Amino acid sequence: MTDPAVTVPLVTVPLVTVRGLRKRYGRALVLDDLDVTFGAGVTGLLGRNGAGKTTLLRCLATTLAPDAGEIRALGFDPATRSGRSGVRRRLGYLPQDPGFYPHFTAFETLDYVAILKEMTDRRERHREVWRVLSEVGLDDRARTKVRKLSGGMRQRLALAQALLREPGLLVLDEPTVGLDPEQRLRLRALVSRLGENRTVLLSTHQTEDVAALCERVLVMDAGRILFDGTPAGLAAVATGRVSLGDDRPGPGSLFWRTADGRYRTIGEAPAGAVAADPTVEDGYLLLVGRTEGAA
Numbered sequence: 404m405t406d407p408a409v410t411v412p413l414v415t416v417p418l419v420t421v422r423g424l425r426k427r428y429g430r431a432l433v434l435d436d437l438d439v440t441f442g443a444g445v446t447g448l449l450g451r452n453g454a455g456k457t458t459l460l461r462c463l464a465t466t467l468a469p470d471a472g473e474i475r476a477l478g479f480d481p482a483t484r485s486g487r488s489g490v491r492r493r494l495g496y497l498p499q500d501p502g503f504y505p506h507f508t509a510f511e512t513l514d515y516v517a518i519l520k521e522m523t524d525r526r527e528r529h530r531e532v533w534r535v536l537s538e539v540g541l542d543d544r545a546r547t548k549v550r551k552l553s554g555g556m557r558q559r560l561a562l563a564q565a566l567l568r569e570p571g572l573l574v575l576d577e578p579t580v581g582l583d584p585e586q587r588l589r590l591r592a593l594v595s596r597l598g599e600n601r602t603v604l605l606s607t608h609q610t611e612d613v614a615a616l617c618e619r620v621l622v623m624d625a626g627r628i629l630f631d632g633t634p635a636g637l638a639a640v641a642t643g644r645v646s647l648g649d650d651r652p653g654p655g656s657l658f659w660r661t662a663d664g665r666y667r668t669i670g671e672a673p674a675g676a677v678a679a680d681p682t683v684e685d686g687y688l689l690l691v692g693r694t695e696g697a698a
């Protein structure tokens with residue numbers, strides 16, 4: 404049988420297509436007729452708490468069934484049993500709460516997931532477990548029990564399990580949470596390399612990670628997509644609306660005192676302030692309307 408994940412040309416064809424995706428929890432509409440496609444590359448999902456990012460990622464990772472709409476991922480339809488299996492075989496998923504067994508070692512944890520991912524050849528499987536341990540810099544903790552790992556190490560273990568079997572689709576829910584600066588940098592390098600020839604979707608609250616890593620960024624709000632473009636395009640939303648000044652701005656605008664003692668304001672510039680270069684974070688804050696009364 405032909406494997407769609409292998410035969411689809413990576414750059415030109417959307418690898419993941421979402422049409423009219425809708426999800427409710429009780430009365431709350433969490434995904435509101437979402438339409439989006441993803442090709443190869445790294446896409447970042449930004450949005451305030453409760454915007455629907457995890458819900459969208461869970462639908463793509465086949466752990467949650469939408470109420471309406473269609474998904475095609477790597478040529479498979481997760482609404483069908485065989486389609487779900489097809490996606491799961493090619494998916495690397497880092498959920499927000501991976502729920503590891505505390506008494507397993509790091510190695511045993513990955514070996515267990517690799518067995519679930521149908522790696523039946525023991526020698527090949529162990530080689531793959533060592534490979535992903537090394538990718539996330541945990542080789543020296545292979546024999547440490549999960550309960551004895553630090554929070555950041557557990558997060559790296561969670562990432563390692565998502566990397567098993569070189570998935571064609573990587574879905575990472577807040578992958579940089581708890582990582583120290585060195586590990587965050589390492590994750591950026593790893594994820595950007597993976598994104599060269601596969602689809603990587605990651606949700607985050609770290610706008611610097613989006614600016615550094617993602618070629619595309621989606622901003623979600625109340626189950627809809629508010630923005631779809633490049634990080635530079637998102638920063639450009641704030642062009643002319645970020646300023647630096649010596650005087651403390653009045654109430655009602657978002658500002659903070661910078662290291663050099665000046666005031667950086669997002670929104671209407673106070674008198675005497677000069678324009679500053681906007682960042683992805685500025686654009687995001689303006690877009691989701693979080694620039695008033697916060698200071």
Ligand SMILES: Nc1ncnc2c1ncn2[C@@H]1O[C@H](COP(=O)(O)OP(=O)(O)OP(=O)(O)O)[C@@H](O)[C@H]1O
Pocket residue numbers: 428431433450451452453454455456457458459
């Ligand atoms: N299992 C559930 N049952 C009921 N409501 C839920 C459930 N899971 C999520 N929700 C609600 O759905 C909405 C979207 O949640 P979701 O986790 O997708 O947001 P998010 O954008 O990932 O937020 P965060 O940045 O906090 O992780 C929230 O209002 C949340 O309370």
